[in-house]
Amino acid sequence: xKINKIFNVFINLISIFLILxxxxxxxxxxxxxxxxxxxxxxxxxxxxxxxxxxxxLLIYLANQKLTSYKNFNNDKVDYLKNNGxxxxxEFDKCDIVFRKEYVNERKKKSSRAYIYDSMYDNSQNxxxxxxxxxxxxxxxxxxxxxxxxxTRIFNISLDNLKLKMALKKGTYIYINKNKQSDFxxxxxxxxxxxx
Numbered sequence: 001x002k003i004n005k006i007f008n009v010f011i012n013l014i015s016i017f018l019i020l021x022x023x024x025x026x027x028x029x030x031x032x033x034x035x036x037x038x039x040x041x042x043x044x045x046x047x048x049x050x051x052x053x054x055x056x057l058l059i060y061l062a063n064q065k066l067t068s069y070k071n072f073n074n075d076k077v078d079y080l081k082n083n084g085x086x087x088x089x090e091f092d093k094c095d096i097v098f099r100k101e102y103v104n105e106r107k108k109k110s111s112r113a114y115i116y117d118s119m120y121d122n123s124q125n126x127x128x129x130x131x132x133x134x135x136x137x138x139x140x141x142x143x144x145x146x147x148x149x150x151t152r153i154f155n156i157s158l159d160n161l162k163l164k165m166a167l168k169k170g171t172y173i174y175i176n177k178n179k180q181s182d183f184x185x186x187x188x189x190x191x192x193x194x195x
Contacts, residue, residue, distance in 0.1 A: 008061060015057035022050030080174040080184045087140055090170040094138040097150075098158060101131040132158055140173065142180065149173060151185045164189060 025047030136151040156164075168189045176182035 008065075011057055011061055015054040015061070018050045018054030018057070022047040022052075022054065025050070076182075077174075077184050080176060080182070084174040084176050084184070085142075087142075087173050087175065088170055089138045089140060089173055091136075091165040091168070094136045094165075096134060096158070096161065097137050098132050098134040101133060103129045103131055131155075134158065134161060136185070138173070142175070147180065149183055149185070151187060154187070154190060156190060161190070 025043050029041075029043040029047070132155075133153045134156060135153050137148060138151075139146055139148050141147075171189065172186045174184045174186070
């Protein structure tokens with residue numbers, strides 16, 4: 001694991017060096033008129049290739065990190081499903097916790113319309129939208145002790161969530177036997193279409 005981190009840092013440094021070297025060669029040879037280096041266009045092309053390779057390496061590493069995170073998360077879910085304690089939670093024992101977040105967005109208009117509107121009523125230029133950040137908070141009795149588990153935050157309308165919960169009645173939670181703070185809610189029913 002430590003070797004992998006060192007390798008990633010090394011590749012990051014190489015990609016940044018290639019980008020800087022490429023930009024420097026493009027800037028230096030853009031207006032070069034001397035005789036010391038023949039074919040200045042060749043150096044400009046090599047600089048462009050160097051920038052391209054550096055950017056490609058940075059994008060590649062970012063994708064590798066994202067893929068490794070997804071694989072780690074999938075492995076964790078598989079481990080909990082296979083080795084964890086499985087409990088059924090009824091949704092009537094769960095609370096829906098939601099937080100409203102108000103977002104102001106600008107309407108898309110021409111600049112002339114913005115000028116005229118700002119002289120009279122600037123609020124016409126903004127659209128207020130409400131985002132709900134919803135999660136479930138469920139209590140469960142484990143070894144005669146009451147434990148509260150919270151799901152991750154998900155984006156779904158409150159009415160749609162209540163409808164899907166009414167149709168499903170309950171779901172499973174998988175809890176690590178050794179560490180109860182490590183758990184997984186099976187919320188795949190939220191991706192199903194309601195007919």
